[in-house]
Amino acid sequence: MKVPLRFLLNGREVALEVQPHARLLDALRDYAGLTGTKEGCGEGECGACTVLVDGRAVNSCLYPALEAEGCAVLTVEGLVSAQGGLSELQQAFVEEGGAQCGFCTPGMVMSAAALLSENAAPSDDEIREALVGNLCRCTGYTQIVASIRAAAQKAGKAQS
Amino acid sequence: MNEFRFIGVDTARPDAPDKVSGRAQYIHDITLPGMLWGAIRFSDHAHARIRHIDTSEAEKLPGVEAVITAYNTPEVRIGFLRDNFALKRDKVRQFRDEIAAVAARDPETAREAAALIRVEYEPLPGVFSPEEALVEGAPLVHETDARGRARKDNIVPVRFAHHSGDLEAGKRASRHVVEGEYRVPLIQQSCMGTAGCIASFDARGNLTLVAKTQIPFLAQKDFNRALGALGLEGRNTRVVVPALGGGFGTGLDTHAYEYIAMLLAWRTGRPVKILYNREEEFAFLSPRQSASARIRQGCDENGRLTFREIEVVQDNGAYTSWGATFPSVMLVPATSLYRVQNVSFESKIVYTNNTYCQAMRGYGNPEITWPIESSIDELAELAGIDPFDMRLLNCNQPGETTPMGLKITTCGLKECLERTAASLDWKEKRGRQDAKRRGVGMAGVINVAGGGKIYRSDGSGIILKPDDYGNVNVSYGGVEMGQGLHSALALTVAEALGIRPENVIVNQTDTASCPWDVGTHASRGAFMACNAAVLAARKLKARLLEWAAEIYPQEVEEALARARRHSSFKEPDFDWRDAARRGQFELANGILTVTGAPELPELQVDFGRLLRAVHFRRQGPGTTFAEDAFYEPPTELPDWDKGIGNMSATYAFGAQGVEVEVDEETGEVKILRLVAVHDVGRVLNPQTLKGQIYGALAQGIGYAMYEQVLTDKGRVLNPGFTDYKLPTACEMGFPIDVQLVETNDPEGPFGAKGVGEPGLVPTAPAIANAIFDAIGVRIRDLPITPEKILLALRQRR
Numbered sequence: 013m014k015v016p017l018r019f020l021l022n023g024r025e026v027a028l029e030v031q032p033h034a035r036l037l038d039a040l041r042d043y044a045g046l047t048g049t050k051e052g053c054g055e056g057e058c059g060a061c062t063v064l065v066d067g068r069a070v071n072s073c074l075y076p077a078l079e080a081e082g083c084a085v086l087t088v089e090g091l092v093s094a095q096g097g098l099s100e101l102q103q104a105f106v107e108e109g110g111a112q113c114g115f116c117t118p119g120m121v122m123s124a125a126a127l128l129s130e131n132a133a134p135s136d137d138e139i140r141e142a143l144v145g146n147l148c149r150c151t152g153y154t155q156i157v158a159s160i161r162a163a164a165q166k167a168g169k170a171q172s
Numbered sequence: 173m174n175e176f177r178f179i180g181v182d183t184a185r186p187d188a189p190d191k192v193s194g195r196a197q198y199i200h201d202i203t204l205p206g207m208l209w210g211a212i213r214f215s216d217h218a219h220a221r222i223r224h225i226d227t228s229e230a231e232k233l234p235g236v237e238a239v240i241t242a243y244n245t246p247e248v249r250i251g252f253l254r255d256n257f258a259l260k261r262d263k264v265r266q267f268r269d270e271i272a273a274v275a276a277r278d279p280e281t282a283r284e285a286a287a288l289i290r291v292e293y294e295p296l297p298g299v300f301s302p303e304e305a306l307v308e309g310a311p312l313v314h315e316t317d318a319r320g321r322a323r324k325d326n327i328v329p330v331r332f333a334h335h336s337g338d339l340e341a342g343k344r345a346s347r348h349v350v351e352g353e354y355r356v357p358l359i360q361q362s363c364m365g366t367a368g369c370i371a372s373f374d375a376r377g378n379l380t381l382v383a384k385t386q387i388p389f390l391a392q393k394d395f396n397r398a399l400g401a402l403g404l405e406g407r408n409t410r411v412v413v414p415a416l417g418g419g420f421g422t423g424l425d426t427h428a429y430e431y432i433a434m435l436l437a438w439r440t441g442r443p444v445k446i447l448y449n450r451e452e453e454f455a456f457l458s459p460r461q462s463a464s465a466r467i468r469q470g471c472d473e474n475g476r477l478t479f480r481e482i483e484v485v486q487d488n489g490a491y492t493s494w495g496a497t498f499p500s501v502m503l504v505p506a507t508s509l510y511r512v513q514n515v516s517f518e519s520k521i522v523y524t525n526n527t528y529c530q531a532m533r534g535y536g537n538p539e540i541t542w543p544i545e546s547s548i549d550e551l552a553e554l555a556g557i558d559p560f561d562m563r564l565l566n567c568n569q570p571g572e573t574t575p576m577g578l579k580i581t582t583c584g585l586k587e588c589l590e591r592t593a594a595s596l597d598w599k600e601k602r603g604r605q606d607a608k609r610r611g612v613g614m615a616g617v618i619n620v621a622g623g624g625k626i627y628r629s630d631g632s633g634i635i636l637k638p639d640d641y642g643n644v645n646v647s648y649g650g651v652e653m654g655q656g657l658h659s660a661l662a663l664t665v666a667e668a669l670g671i672r673p674e675n676v677i678v679n680q681t682d683t684a685s686c687p688w689d690v691g692t693h694a695s696r697g698a699f700m701a702c703n704a705a706v707l708a709a710r711k712l713k714a715r716l717l718e719w720a721a722e723i724y725p726q727e728v729e730e731a732l733a734r735a736r737r738h739s740s741f742k743e744p745d746f747d748w749r750d751a752a753r754r755g756q757f758e759l760a761n762g763i764l765t766v767t768g769a770p771e772l773p774e775l776q777v778d779f780g781r782l783l784r785a786v787h788f789r790r791q792g793p794g795t796t797f798a799e800d801a802f803y804e805p806p807t808e809l810p811d812w813d814k815g816i817g818n819m820s821a822t823y824a825f826g827a828q829g830v831e832v833e834v835d836e837e838t839g840e841v842k843i844l845r846l847v848a849v850h851d852v853g854r855v856l857n858p859q860t861l862k863g864q865i866y867g868a869l870a871q872g873i874g875y876a877m878y879e880q881v882l883t884d885k886g887r888v889l890n891p892g893f894t895d896y897k898l899p900t901a902c903e904m905g906f907p908i909d910v911q912l913v914e915t916n917d918p919e920g921p922f923g924a925k926g927v928g929e930p931g932l933v934p935t936a937p938a939i940a941n942a943i944f945d946a947i948g949v950r951i952r953d954l955p956i957t958p959e960k961i962l963l964a965l966r967q968r969r
């Protein structure tokens with residue numbers, strides 16, 4: 013028995029039919045076909061599945077799909093502009109070496125997006141604090157922090 | 173001053189845009205039409221006879237397409253010693269033994285069906301540590317070997333040993349001798365992307381396996397052998413490698429789950445995917461071995477090393493993977509980290525009913541550098557010498573041949589140690605043991621850096637294929653698993669050929685289209701790939717420049733003719749015809765011109781135009797072409813019994829230092845800063861190279877302070893990140909100073925050495941040495957937890 017689910021996915025209205033117990037992660041990957049959001053643990057420990065629900069970063073592996081009804085969900089695919097260009101934040105990850113195997117990267121980028129929307133000029137400690145729920149086995153985090161710092165600085169310059 | 177255009181310049185990785193936008197395709201993201209999902213029923217006992225397997229309930233579940241056991245499929249033997257089976261019959265030897273498997277329409281149904289399989293066992297007594305397993309009369313994990321011969325004990329029949337010089341004379345010449353036993357825990361590689369594969373057959377019985385592997389070609393060989401077991405002799409396997417969510421050694425063997433997917437795909441005639449979740453990854457994928465090492469070392473009154481004696485015991489678990497051969501790599505530091513003449517190394521690899529182990533980054537080196545580098549500090553303490561001075565005194569030198577027969581070509585160890593000391597303010601900070609309980613420590617590393625020969629060929633093939641648009645496609649059989657191999661390849665091909673990196677396109681690794689490569693391990697990826705790429709690029713360039721003699725004048729004449737139509741055009745004041753006649757062509761940055769030509773567009777032929785002119789030649793037949801090359805490094809397959817042989821074309825050195833602050837009330841160790849100085853030969857891409865070191869340091873910190881797979885009688889107790897602690901961004905929040913020493917190795921591509929592994933090797937002993945400097949207690953058992961510090965402090969009092 014599937015149930016209807018409607019929400020705003022990366023700015024577009026979507027109507028899906030999902031299992032009642034489906035996680036938001038399943039709705040995104042299996043029903044909406046957006047596989048950019050990753051499952052690294054399924055238990056809220058790794059952050060690979062991070063997406064924004066109404067602007068707030070959540071672990072989509074713990075988030076019941078049906079709770080997203082009527083919400084605005086933003087995934088890593090949604091950061092890309094309509095023309096396919098990378099966002100400043102994604103571009104900063106490219107330029108600063110923030111992605112190695114890349115499996116944690118969508119979650120990292122989304123956690124960073126949530127941080128920067130609240131705090132346009134975070135300190136390194138604040139960046140690290142914001143990433144505490146996102147595990148990375150490849151990078152040791154240094155270049156991820158550098159990516160987010162660079163994105164914030166660039167946005168700051170564009171402001172002033 | 174950089175003599176290169178792209179080598180040594182920070183360059184974004186070619187795979188990064190797809191990764192930051194969620195477009196990279198991992199095994200998790202791939203679905204094939206008609207695909208079924210497989211699930212495995214694992215053992216409920218660590219050691220038991222299988223009495224009966226009842227699959228009837230599972231078969232009845234709607235959506236189930238096949239249920240297989242060892243009793244209704246051909247026997248498929250796997251593993252380095254062929255002591256393992258895709259599906260187990262008669263007996264299970266570890267909790268994760270695969271007893272049955274299901275293919276179903278979706279993963280939930282498959283898992284549900286697997287849980288419905290009922291197995292009756294007759295439990296057997298087990299052995300859960302090498303100590304238990306080595307007791308006379310202990311239960312045997314394997315009663316027979318792969319050939320059916322009776323086994324007498326639990327010792328895995330592979331020997332790695334080394335005895336050189338005169339140990340007794342070395343001991344007699346010693347003024348000071350230290351001895352200690354050191355331990356390292358079982359740890360999980362913890363790739364963020366879990367393990368999985370998709371197996372499918374064509375109608376002729378050829379297998380395609382989309383596999384999370386680091387050894388596509390050795391895997392092909394293994395799977396072809398398994399096809400033979402299915403009665404498909406002579407059929408072929410095509411191994412295709414998707415984006416990998418990390419490798420770290422997990423892809424160095426073929427795994428039972430892959431053969432099970434193959435069996436299910438053959439049984440059902442449909443593609444079958446098996447994907448581990450995190451709990452399965454922890455409980456059912458092979459981790460890094462636990463081991464203990466007893467070490468004795470001595471020095472004379474000046475601090476010169478007199479002898480080194482090491483005995484290693486490694487808990488292999490129930491079956492043998494390539495990881496059992498860790499002692500082959502332990503031999504390198506055991507015999508060759510610092511100059512020591514009288515060396516003895518013995519290793520015992522022991523079967524137990526614990527989970528069987530496999531490779532992980534560093535492959536034996538961290539396990540053995542931990543005791544060696546801790547013991548060097550103990551020896552220095554006993555001798556009353558500064559441990560930094562003792563390391564310098566015994567430092568390896570370029571040009572030396574070590575007791576193992578390693579030929580040290582270039583060696584930056586001295587500089588690495590000196591820079592580490594300078595960065596830490598060593599002379600001021602060490603030995604203060606002040607009220608703040610701060611201390612500094614350091615440790616060095618030697619690592620293979622020009623391949624690591626453990627197979628009859630350690631080579632790599634490559635194909636460079638230009639297209640009509642100025643791009644060069646690279647087919648290379650090694651694996652990009654996040655380390656930046658494709659970036660190194662793109663820069664190398666661009667540099668060696670004279671085109672731009674963005675015009676180098678590295679194809680997906682696929683045994684059907686890439687030449688053979690032994691596998692991506694032993695820090696060999698970039699070293700091999702780029703050496704092969706340089707060879708092939710030279711051939712390609714030579715061929716293109718031959719064509720240039722015909723094509724360049726034609727293209728330039730035509731461009732000039734076009735330009736002359738504009739009244740403002742002035743004839744170039746340069747005899748380009750003469751330069752062309754003399755064959756003075758230059759291809760650089762994607763532009764063909766002649767030496768000394770002024771920068772006029774008419775005198776430049778871009779690479780794409782050159783290729784098109786070769787393809788669609790004006791007079792006579794045109795051609796397309798590709799060039800290949802095979803690079804085999806100048807190395808030897810060691811005699812493992814003697815532990816002698818120059819297994820790598822060059823060796824990487826490095827040193828790391830830390831400053832710590834220890835809280836004696838809580839036992840907490842705080843890292844105040846960390847410095848890592850590595851001899852990398854030559855930097856190819858600074859960004860990816862530093863990324864390798866930063867990442868390795870985090871793994872080194874995890875190994876030193878946090879990580880351990882806990883088991884109870886063979887059962888994994890902490891199969892998830894809740895109870896298995898990886899360092900987070902906050903734990904890694906201390907300042908890190910990474911410095912790169914360029915020794916320009918003659919065998920390296922542009923002088924580069926392999927650097928994938930060394931960064932995690934000396935971290936743990938550097939920390940333990942710093943803790944000793946801070947509070948005077950020595951921890952010999954990883955991970956260094958607050959409890960162990962408190963216990964050691966109590967024992968000292």
Ligand code: FES
Nearest residue numbers: 052053054059073
């Ligand atoms: S997959 Fe959601 S936190 Fe790991």
Ligand code: FES
Nearest residue numbers: 113116148149150
């Ligand atoms: S880049 Fe591989 S886990 Fe973060």
